[in-house]
Amino acid sequence: MEIIKKDLNRQTNITSKYDRILAEYNLDITDEEVKSAVKKIIVERVAENDTLEVKKFLLSCIELTSLRTIDTEESILAMTEKVNRFDSLYPGLPHVAAICAYPCFTKLIAESLEVDGVDITNVCGSFPSSQTFLEVKTIETALAIKDGATHIDIVLPVGKFLSGDYESVFDTISELKQICGEIPMKVILETGDLGGFRNIKTAALLSMYAGADYVKTSTGKEKISATPESVYVMCQAIKEYHVKTGVQIGLKPAGGINTVMDAIIYYSIFKEILGEKWLTTDWFRIGTSRLTNLLLSDIEGREIEYF
Template sequence: MSNSSKYKSALEKYNINLNDAEIKKEVDLLIKTKVVENDTIDVKKALFSFIDLTTLNSTDNDESVMKFTEKVNRFDSEFADLKNVAAICVYPNFAQVVKDTLEVENVNIACVSGGFPSSQTFIEVKIAETAMAIMEGADEIDIVISVGHFLNENYEEMCDEIEELKNTCKDKHLKVILETGALQTSSNIKKASILSMYSGADFIKTSTGKQQPAATPEAALVMCQAIKEYYDITGNKIGFKPAGGINTVNDALIYYTIVKEILGEEWLTNKLFRIGTSRLANLLLSEIRGEEVKFF
């Protein structure tokens, strides 16, 4: 079987003809009926521990990333009753800075790679960048699919890239960003989710945060449904990460609710559920403490 037909055969096992209006109705009903029961301090504490604390600015430098990491070090002593964030996410050239500065256990180093955020560069460059990020200390790699290949139905090229980058990562987690705002339809998001998982993604992630719209509840629902169906067919558990535009605690509660309702409570762990954000950290801490907190 050629690679091209291999991917089409994989897609045929799934319902990929989705109705955007129906997806929106399903999301609206979930938000209306289920979010309120998750609006608790315990859920907010859990959400905090799911955060990939992220700095991806053109103004980042060694000193700013060092200070960013030192706050994560201090968190354990200043908030001893809370679990720390899941990971610190930076550009690859700062992996060594984070590694040299990070003192706390159970916080991973994540790096965006592979020509982030556009994914528009040579595969050789993507592989080299990923390998260097891991060599410098990255535990996790976040890459973006080749959206242009996907929209042109060149699934083989897109999937081969993911497979090559997963081979580069070996046992390190590979998070594959779909850039859902560029995919335009629920059916496309479902197809991109399935193809990414079949190609080696350990997580699928909504967005880079560099393109609008970024994460949406509708995209999250479709991606979680794809993860569930993939698990039912293959037995492999794939993680989910919304990122980009998560500005309020209620936004985070909506994503938590979608994961809980579609995938179940076994996905409510930072091994299978992450949230890419920085601004959310202080907002969650403020609600947990019952007073304004400006720690991060």
């Protein structure tokens, strides 16, 4: 009986710890409130952001991504070589922010990439499910960094989160951030699986307090990926966290970004809520494969299938 009491007390203290953190934030957000706010931004701001300058900025924020079961060394090398050649073919345009791939390709990319300022982003920690032992996640992350990764994307343990096990969620993120050290780490919330805006905001806040440098919407592997509403809620969480802590956190929409207008909408929400201070590639990234050619075609005024 005494052991049970001690365990209950320990669980109460743990719960209280996270409740105290979350109690400082407004989590009582309704669907109507979020949808109305997003609609207002789209109506009032998107048209003014539909410019050549913004499209060039969006191109510079792209993490050029290949996360396919059929990826090979040849296909990843070909993508890297396209990034290498881009400056000479399009000298007036910015290069992409990063190449994003599985960790097994990191060394190949690091040895082949010739462009300064392009990060190597790796998805780690049992992407996309996050369903494995913490020891496996830490080893995979450490090996990716050893091979040359300069950004790490991990997935929030969604099952643990939905079970209310915030301690495991927090500890997983914190442990992986310790492995990353100064390497920026993004936490993928998998917003389409979280079951509502309150959970999205809660997951974003827990991730930031645990050490996330960015919060990211999605893996792109689930039915629902990034949406304007989920990005709005995440931006609000970033803003409120910055007000309380002074710590600046980045954002990465990813998954289901199919058009240039999708990207402009996300940019407009990001800019409206967070302001000019966040409008650099240090704080805004876009995870995509198809958008790169679409932006390039729009900027150049002709259809281009370069990447």
